Amino acid sequence: MAAAATEPRSLPANPLARGLKEGLGAALLAFGLAVPILALRTEQNISNQLVLQPRWHYVGFAVLAAFLGRLLFVLATSAAAPRRPKAAAPAAFPAGAARALSILGLLLLLLYPVLALAIAGRAGAVKWIDNFGVQILIYIMLGWGLNIVVGLAGLLDLGYVAFYAVGAYSTALLAQNFGLSFWLCLPLAGILAAFWGILLGFPVLRLRGDYLAIVTLAFGEIIRLVLINWVPVTNGYAGISGIPRPTFFGLPFNASDSGFAAFFGIEFSPLHRIIFLFYVILALALITNWVTLRLRRLPIGRAWEALREDEIACRALGINTTNTKLTAFAMGAGFGGFAGSFFAARQGFISPESFTFMESAVVLAIAVLGGMGSQIGVAIAAAVMIGGTEILRELEWLKQIFGSAFDPAQYRMLLFGLAMVLVMVWKPRGLVSFRRPSIFLREARPVRADMVKEGSG
Amino acid sequence: MSAPAAPLLTVEHLTMRFGGLLAIDDVSFTAARGGITALIGPNGAGKTTVFNCITGFYKPTSGRLTLSRGGAASPADIDALTASSRRSRKTAAGAVYLLERMPDHEIAAHAKVARTFQNIRLFPGMTVLENLIVAQHNELMLASGLTVLGLLGLRRYRDAEAAAVARAQFWLDKIALTARADDAAGALPYGDQRRLEIARAMCSGPDLLCLDEPAAGLNPRESSDLKALLKSIRSDHGTSILLIEHDMSVVMEISDHVVVLEYGRKISDGPPERVRNDPKVIAAYLGVEDEEVAKVEAEIAR
Amino acid sequence: MEYLLQQIINGVTLGSIYGLIAIGYTMVFGIIGMVNFAHGDVFMLSTFIALIFLLLLTQVLGLGSLAIALFIVLILAMLLTSLWAWAIERLAYRPLRGSFRLAPLISAIGMSIFLSNLVQVTQGPRNKPVPSILGEVITLSEREGYSVTLSYRQILIVVVTGVLLLAFWYIVQKTSLGRAQRACEQDRRMAALLGVDVDRTISLTFVIGAALAAVAGLLFMIYYGVVNFNDGFVPGVKAFTAAVLGGIGSLPGAVLGGLLIGLIETLWSAYFSIDYKDVATFSILAVTLVFLPSGLLGKPEVEKV
Missing domain, CATH: 3.40.50.300 (P-loop containing nucleotide triphosphate hydrolases)
Incomplete structure (x- = not known):
């Protein structure tokens, strides 16, 4: 509030002059920040000695970007300034429109492989269905799973990837040691992950806020380190390969006579499996969504949200907060486990490298950027953040501008981190900043985000 | 109308110590079934701490908090329960609970004690x-x-x-x-x-409703609505009420029984009329020295 | 016995570095109640700044005296790392002050990702071997073929840490900045009403934390002789563990915690298993938070109903 009050104090008449001035300031700061780290690159020469290579043009780019960025920002905001009184109450989102929108989105998702095939052709479709479709859906599912814990119950979990890992490794190990098929491993992986959710949830019940986040982070790292070091079981860094792929009611996706293509009398194509995987993860994600929406309208879901709002009041109303927290951990972990199981079967190979803290951070960022507790917000955030960084791989033409050594895909996580900061500064409450009530007497009025608590646990 | 009939809640020798601080010192009182009991006293007297002990948010250092649902529990039942390590026991009339042994949410769920908070x-x-x-x-x-x-x-x-x-x-x-x-x-x-x-x-x-300063910050109209609401809760719903309140008009008008705390000790206990004229209570509220209380008491005696 | 003594020397050296980083966590948490997730990466950034300027001074400018070079590098690393921390606070955290609790945490995680990837992109993902500095050792005792040694590096690390901690202690205890800091810790709104420039105080807190992290960065580079863009996360978590173990918000606690974590890590690696040394640290973190959330020297927190 204080920051907002100081902003419009004394705006110079000319926004351009102000923009130039602030742009210069930003450029100066960028110069100071860029020189120590961008200007000189440390390289090893032939005799393995470090030498410095000057790359001052990088500093130039950074300074120019800061100057133009600040200038444009000032110009844009001062152009919008007269129309300041925004922040009006969110127009009651008409329920019909929301329903129409989600049906449209669902249709689009169902037709997505067909559209990709039609637009990109057989060769191009693999990338669009696998790298974009399946990848984004995995993160949507993880985001939705974590949303139960963070968005609904208000428990901050920075180690969510642990359950993803438990799901993936249980699938791999069950398949390898007992020869179970993917369809048997999937539910078992979910159950095992939920069990681990409870197991890790128990000791942290008393913790609140950032402390809870840090302990969950520690658990996530411990699990990863155990996966790395417990070589006899997990094969350490080398990982586990040869995980069976999902079959279509027992029909494998291969070129054999008993395969999917042969059974239906069509020509074998690796695309079949990719499209099938797309529908599998789509179904898993939709089940996650359906269960979550359903749970929100049940006592358990309301207890989760009440827990987020005020834990002490919950206890005063006879709600067993221990059980409530553990069920939230278990549900979220279970869905993470399903996603992990799918991940293992899709890749056919897993190693501890896929389950670093970074993954937890990405999933948490998706859940928070989406808007706490909002299912559609999480889906949008996953599509934008994962799709946006994936698309950098496609920007080959940038090489023609910056030279062939420039690889835009390198900048994926850099931009991801920057986007996390910018979205938070722009919309601290996430993209969808209102809450839909779970029950109503006359009409479902959205609750403004500034009313909704984010939980202390 | 006043207390002795059949207490719903019996507080005996309740003591609560935080480190070196004695917040409640050997307080005993009862809350009557179907009555409104007020807990009053100057700021820092330990009223909210008593509430937190009754509702299980604090575990008392010592003391017994007995709540009998359905009807009065026989002393035999209470003694048997106290001797056992259990939290509750079925009785002829209903059930009897030892609140100091129960976690907060179970007190609310099973002993049926509901509460509100000073800061909503x-x-x-x-x-x-x-x-x-x-x-x-x-x-x-x-x-x-x-x-x-x-x-x-x-x-x-x-x-x-x-x-x-x-x-x-x-x-x-x-x-x-x-x-x-x-x-x-x-x-x-x-x-x-x-x-x-x-x-x-x-x-x-709930069987027992604990209200922590329900009238705080209310205007006179809201305050009189509140009084009507509380009376109706008692008479129409059979819920007994225990309330902490600073607004004496509310306390005197609706309560059947008043308990006064000061510095963690009970200094007075009885019907509103008697408590209102108790010199110890007057002294506590006006901040008079102990000798003067003695003098006033002597004068009254004369 | 000699073996143990040697491990203790190594542990104290490592612990000094953790302690220096931990102060940044504990001060920021004390004043704005936020886990500055990017602090570990600010530390990593400072190791690179130190490396680049050391190379610049010794190779390009041909400065002969190592002592002068190290001193200049130390000052430059402290200044430039502080500038980074100041900019991060100004751009990524300050707009979110008083906002929802999760927003600064997510912003800090984003900043941490940004910093490590920035260094990866601009300096490359490979390990950077640093020319050996002060590698000479003093042999303290030698028996049965096992010698206890103390390297000049270790002496430098412990001495620099000690001197800077004293200077820092003076700032926090005796200057008006320190007073303002403690006032903001207690009640930011009240401090502002009494004329404390809260924004400036918080900025300075970040700056001091980063300056100490930069000292740790230089010492870390000298001690391990290698830097990598990935070296922010694990030392960061360990330093945070140190802050928590010592009692978050407590400055002596951070130093004590740092020394303990350094010792535990070294002894664990020496006597049990080097593979699981990070598991040991993470377990200490979890166990401390669960069973002793106020740490060794912190003030306990009472649940208000």
Whole structure:
């Protein structure tokens, strides 16, 4: 509030002059920040000695970007300034429109492989269905799973990837040691992950806020380190390969006579499996969504949200907060486990490298950027953040501008981190900043985000 | 009308120590079944601490808190329960509970003690109606077959939810908030939030309702509405009330029995009229020295 | 016995570095109640700044005296790392002050990702071997073929840490900045009403934390002789563990915690298993938070009803 009050104090008449001035300031700061780290690159020469290579043009780019960025920002905001009184109450989102929108989105998702095939052709479709479709859906599912814990119950979990890992490794190990098929491993992986959710949830019940986040982070790292070091079981860094792929009611996706293509009398194509995987993860994600929406309208879901709002009041109303927290951990972990199981079967190979803290951070960022507790917000955030960084791989033409050594895909996580900061500064409450009530007497009025608590646990 | 009839809650030798600080020192009193008992005293007298002990948020250092539901428990029952390591015991009339042995949520769920808080604790981001539905969590949880049946959308759960909404609506009408049922609880004005918190506590169907300064910050009109509401809760719903209050007009008008605390000790106990004229109470409130109290007492005696 | 003594020397050296980083966590948490997730990466950034300027001074400018070079590098690393921390606070955290609790945490995680990837992109993902500095050792005792040694590096690390901690202690205890800091810790609004420039105080807190992290960065580079863009996360978590173990918000606690974590890590690696040394640290973190959330020297927190 204080920051907002100081902003419009004394705006110079000319926004351009102000923009130039602030742009210069930003450029100066960028110069100071860029020189120590961008200007000189440390390289090893032939005799393995470090030498410095000057790359001052990088500093130039950074300074120019800061100057133009600040200038444009000032110009844009001062152009919008007269129309300041925004922040009006969110127009009651008409329920019909929301329903129409989600049906449209669902249709689009169902037709997505067909559209990709039609637009990109057989060769191009693999990338669009696998790298974009399946990848984004995995993160949507993880985001939705974590949303139960963070968005609904208000428990901050920075180690969510642990359950993803438990799901993936249980699938791999069950398949390898007992020869179970993917369809048997999937539910078992979910159950095992939920069990681990409870197991890790128990000791942290008393913790609140950032402390809870840090302990969950520690658990996530411990699990990863155990996966790395417990070589006899997990094969350490080398990982586990040869995980069976999902079959279509027992029909494998291969070129054999008993395969999917042969059974239906069509020509074998690796695309079949990719499209099938797309529908599998789509179904898993939709089940996650359906269960979550359903749970929100049940006592358990309301207890989760009440827990987020005020834990002490919950206890005063006879709600067993221990059980409530553990069920939230278990549900979220279970869905993470399903996603992990799918991940293992899709890749056919897993190693501890896929389950670093970074993954937890990405999933948490998706859940928070989406808007706490909002299912559609999480889906949008996953599509934008994962799709946006994936698309950098496609920007080959940038090489023609910056030279062939420039690889835009390198900048994926850099931009991801920057986007996390910018979205938070722009919309601290996430993209969808209102809450839909779970029950109503006359009409479902959205609750403004500034009313909704984010939980202390 | 006053106490001895059949106490619902009996507090005996309650002591609460925080490190070196003795917050409550050997306090004993009873709250009568079907009565309104007021707990008063200057700031820092330990009133809220007594509440926190009764509702299980604090574990008392020592003392016994007996609550008998249904009807008076026989001394034999209470002694048997105390001797055992159990928390509750069925009696001829209902059940008897030893609150100091129970965690907070079980006191609310089983012993049926509901409470409000000095600094209102609603679920601000949930609607008024949702607040009242959450208060009926345990019944609804059973009806939803611990979620499984509810997930399948079975009739039994839908009926239970409809009943819960009906009960919520009853209390909304009673506190005149039906029109705002679908608004966020945090968006209500202060006085409405206070009433909503009481209604939420009542939706959990309590035998004993503990109110921590329900009249604080209310204007005179709201205050008189509150008095009517509390009287109706006592007479129409058979819920006994224990309240902490600073507003003497509320205390004197509605309570059947008043307990006065000062510096963690009980200094007076009795019907409002007697307590009002108790020189120790007057001294406590006006901050008079002990010798003067003795003098006043001597004068009264004469 | 000699073996143990040697491990203790190594542990104290490592612990000094953790302690220096931990102060940044504990001060920021004390004043704005936030886990500055990017602090570990600020530390990593400072190791690179130190490396680049050391190379610049010794190779390009041909400065002969190592002592002068190290001193200049130390000052430059402290200044430039502080500038980074100041900019991060200004751009990524300050706009979110008083906002929802999760927003600064997510912003800090984003900043941490940004910093490590920035260094990866601009300096490359490979390990950077640093020319050996002060590698000479003093042999303290030698028996049965096992010698206890103390390297000049270790002496430098412990001495620099000690001197800077004293200077820092003076700032926090005796200057008006320190007073303002403690006032903001207690009640930011009240401090502002009494004329404390809260924004400036918080900025300075970040700056001091980063300056100490930069000292740790230089020492870390000298000690391990290698830097990598990935070296922010694990030392960061360990330093945070140190802050928590010592009692978050407590400055002596951070130093004590740092020394303990350094010792535990070294002894664990020496006597049990080097593979699981990070598991040991993470377990200490979890166990401390669960069973002793106020740490060794912190103030216990009472749940208000």
